[in-house]
Amino acid sequence: MTSLAWIRNNRRTQIVLGFTIGICFGFLLQKSGVTDYGVIENQLLLVDFTVLKMMLSAVIIGMIVFQILKQWGFANLHAAHGTLGSNVIGGLIFGAGFALLGYCPGTVAGAVGTGALDALFGGMVGMLIGVGIFAGFYPSLKDGILSQGPFPVVTVPEFLRLNPWITIFILEVCMVGFLLLLEYAGL
């Protein structure tokens, strides 16, 4: 456990780790197809479900692995207490940008790696301008709209008042069922 604490607190190790994890992430994003504008836009147009298949597969595997790691003390919960004003409004603004740009903050960088210059000069430059605008308005948003309508609890098992493993089982059945339906429908 002490070696894990050392890894987490060593600045240089973390820089190398971030870069390495980023490389693996970019590689997997490109291989899954989601760094392509057409794949993302066709997901939002509901004709190609590659993005959802990739994301749900990640969640199906990750949910079980994370729960085990957390129980064994290797990982901590990093979930924030959400609000309607922050998560719903922010999510919808993000969605509008997602459709207009055709990439999200990770896949825009991946698209740059595949040679997409609209992702570089439009997407990444726009992201930098956007976060700058948000930073400017942050002090007035923070205690205003961002804190409006807090959710009652932090996690889904608390919300459903169920044991985490039972919650995971239900969610896994729903996600696998949804993917089977997609495949059955030929999507």
Place this chain on the structure above:
Amino acid sequence: MVVFGMLTQVSWSPYIAGAGIGLLSCLALVLADRPLGCSTAFVKARGLIGKMINAEKTERMAYYRDIVPRVDWAFMIIPGIIIGALLSSLLSGTFHVTWVPALWGSVFGNNVVLRVGAALIGGILLGIGARWAGGCTSGHGISGSIQLSLASMITATCFFIGGIIVAMLLYRVIGVGLA
């Protein structure tokens, strides 16, 4: 040989690549004690640029006191993604320089200024929305959902609701009107 064959494939099943991303997100939570997100890096980069232009003003801003602009784990994710995707596309021979995506071009034409302008506005909305919601498709959608975060699952649903509405408007209303 088998491994190299996989690396040079044009694409993998989204289920296989997705499973890898799920495991990678868990690895980030163990080794960095952080969710694998992408939008924080843009805040750090924007803060670093701000410091070059006007250090005093940037250091006074509350948001850059919460998310400190420096080269660290979260910052390095973005250069990493660019290199990783570059490697993947070079190995499979799919790397190629483009200004206008084919689907966009087939409906809105191949005008570079129009496409980059739309991408710029999209990028601005994406940046504002990601920070407004406190995360992006990977931070909320994958890492947050993995941790059973209620806020993350609601946020990810809203990403797609907003995205589907605007994509349908673009391609099924405006695009059809242009044709």
